[in-house]
Structures are given as structure tokens and as C-alpha cells.
Amino acid sequence: MIRLENLTKIFHIEGRRKVVMRNVSITFASGQSVALLGRNGAGKSTLLQMIAGTLAPTSGRIVSTGSISWPVGFAGSFHPELSGAQNTRFVARIYGVDADELVAFVEGFAGLGEHFHLPFRTYSSGMRSRLAFGVSMGIPFDTYLVDEVTSVGDAAFKAKSSALFKARMQTAGAVVVSHSMRMVRDLCQVGVVLEGGKLYYHDNIETAIAHHDYNMTR
The missing domain is CATH 1.10.8 (Helicase, Ruva Protein; domain 3)
Incomplete structure (x- = not known):
């Protein structure tokens, strides 16, 4: 289980204030594979780093049970x-x-x-x-954090990586960031969309993808 409690992350870059996340509260269930979707720059990798414990939130906290990987492939x-x-x-x-x-x-x-x-x-x-x-x-690990990792290498290595990851998912959960909707559909049961500093949860992966596609075409 991974629970975000009133999580806020704000960056100050060259005098500008960028809000990645504001007062977000959500729980990812144990053993569940969650797709983390959002446009480029929305803060998906930042959220993975906070879950991994390598980046501190501005406020709020993350509570978890079980072991969590660093971002796979980092x-x-x-x-x-x-x-x-x-x-x-x-x-x-x-x-x-x-x-x-x-x-x-x-x-x-x-x-x-x-x-x-x-x-x-x-x-x-x-x-x-x-x-x-x-x-x-x-x-x-009990939960793997994944950021576009199976896109690495030649076709044979990609296939081997994907097969191994699927095998791991038989006994573990994951939070998956990917621009490949094919990979998302293959690996994840549910999805969350990061947009405007908020996370929107969908218990159906197709609904999550549709929400993400709508944001990308607005």
C-alpha cells in the first residue's frame, strides 16, 4: 500500500513557481499495477522520486507498507x-x-x-x-516504480525485459509511467491522471487512458 496524504510539491525555478502537486491524497492498493499518466512536464517522474524517497515533498507525506524499489532502470x-x-x-x-x-x-x-x-x-x-x-x-520488491524502462535496448532485450517484468507483477504491484498505451494496457489494471497539480483516479484503465487522451488534445 502507498498512501499520499495532503502531498504538495512546488519548485522555484528562476523566480517562477511551478506547482507539480497540491494537497493530493490518494491510496494505491497493495499488489495493484497503477498507470501514472500525464502530459510531458506534468510531474510524473517527480512523483515517482517522492514515492521512492529520493525527493522530499514540500508538504504532506507518503506512507507505505512493504518494500518499494527505486525507479526501475535508474x-x-x-x-x-x-x-x-x-x-x-x-x-x-x-x-x-x-x-x-x-x-x-x-x-x-x-x-x-x-x-x-x-x-x-x-x-x-x-x-x-x-x-x-x-x-x-x-x-x-513488493512495489516496483517504473519509468519507461522497457523501451531500453534492441527488440530482443525489450521482449526479455517485458516478459520478466510481467513475471514480477504476478507477486508484486507497480506504479508505471509510460507513453506507450499498449504497455499501459498490458501491465496495469487501474490508472491515475496527473493534471494541473491534481491526481484523478480511475478504476478502469480504459477510462484513465481516455481522460489522458482528452487532456492531450485540449
Whole structure:
């Protein structure tokens, strides 16, 4: 369960005030896959960061039960001088999972070959995304935060990523940000639309998509 209680987030940029969210209260049920829809710049990634705990709200709070992932595929916390394998072991220690098992899983899934044992700073953007997705999916969270992650890589890797994510969703929930309505329909049962600092909940994914499409054409 993830509950937003009177959540407000305001940015001050070059003397301007941008309200991303104002006094939002909503609950995402445990085990539910929720699509988070909204136009570019609405604040979807900002909300994911607040749920993950990497960004503080201006006011209000987020209450949760169970374990929540960082935004799946996010590679910003990896140390540039450590190898992919070393970074994976470090993450395993932080989250209290078996390091050898996680390393074996990520090495097999990400398909980085010898690069898995080279410094992270030498990776291309695609390789970084492969490593980040593998590490994220290798840890059994109760809720996964997803931001366009299955768009990474070639067709074969996209298919493998999508299949793995669907398997994880059999026993976990998710909050999914995607511009692909096909992906949203495939992964999510319900949806919320972020517009004008408010979240609008729909218990039918098609209704949520219709609301989002209407906003995009106004």
C-alpha cells in the first residue's frame, strides 16, 4: 500500500513557481499495477522520486507498507569507478539480498559480457540501462516504480525485459509511467491522471487512458 496524504510539491525555478502537486491524497492498493499518466512536464517522474524517497515533498507525506524499489532502470546511483559486478554487490548489501545470487542473475540477464567486470564509467547509455534494469528486477520488491524502462535496448532485450517484468507483477504491484498505451494496457489494471497539480483516479484503465487522451488534445 502507498498512501499520499495532503502531498504538495512546488519548485522555484528562476523566480517562477511551478506547482507539480497540491494537497493530493490518494491510496494505491497493495499488489495493484497503477498507470501514472500525464502530459510531458506534468510531474510524473517527480512523483515517482517522492514515492521512492529520493525527493522530499514540500508538504504532506507518503506512507507505505512493504518494500518499494527505486525507479526501475535508474543508473544514477552507480559508482563510476566500480565495475558492474561490484556495483551489483554493493546494492545487494544495501537491500540485504544474497550478493552472489544477484550478481549471477544480473550477469545472465543484462548480457554485458566482459563489460560486466569493467568500470561503470566505460559503459554506453544502453549498457548502463541494461545493468540498472537487471539489478532492479533481481531484487524482489513488493512495489516496483517504473519509468519507461522497457523501451531500453534492441527488440530482443525489450521482449526479455517485458516478459520478466510481467513475471514480477504476478507477486508484486507497480506504479508505471509510460507513453506507450499498449504497455499501459498490458501491465496495469487501474490508472491515475496527473493534471494541473491534481491526481484523478480511475478504476478502469480504459477510462484513465481516455481522460489522458482528452487532456492531450485540449
